[in-house]
Amino acid sequence: MRLEYFQLIDRIVDLDIGARTIKVEATVPTSSTIFEGHFPGFPIMPGVLLVESMAQTSGWLLVALNRFERMPFFASIKDAKFRQFVKPGERIDVTARVVHEGSGYAMTQASITVGGKPRCSAQLTLALVAFPNAELRSHMEELARRIEFPQHVLVQG
């Protein structure tokens, strides 16, 4: 997890095009200026960053389903629940599945667990649009390599 670059997932563990599911993992850094403020003496991962990690996870699933031809942008969230704190140094497992693919948007159900125990969940909507420019697409392709995006899914039927 590179908080300073807003890269909240480390590695794609599983991506199943047929089932429309994804599982990723990320390790929360042990130190960050974020934890100096959130909170002094009691550092915990901010809920908004947990939401962002679920959005990024959902996004990679949608990138795969759309064969890198659409860029997902976070549009809305429902039923976000934060059950337990996520602390510095913990490894989070983030899963997402598509619950609906609409025209130009998709909805996912995502959740975060630590050691198999639920920490948070939400339903997310992401708008799917053409990549606004080549620079962003190139950045996403580079990021895909970094997080071990399984390229073979792009050629699957």
Place this chain on the structure above:
Amino acid sequence: MSTFDQVANIIAETCDIPRDTITPESHAIDDLGIDSLDFLDIAFAIDKAFGIKLPLEKWTQEVNDGKATTEQYFVLSNLCARIDELVAAKGA
């Protein structure tokens, strides 16, 4: 229940709009004040209820290109006619 009643109920519930203010002549955007993001929730509910996929991207493109007006797709009587067409096409 008619297509209109189903759609009106979805809009009322999704956007917290009084059901009795929603008529077949209502324009979802201009009269009911539904924005594009709220409309995604409505589209989701309509897709689920009718087992279809509203072609929002195509409609938006046609409006942007001047090939269609928003009235053709977002006045509710017209929207319901489009839904009926999509349902009929699904069963064909």
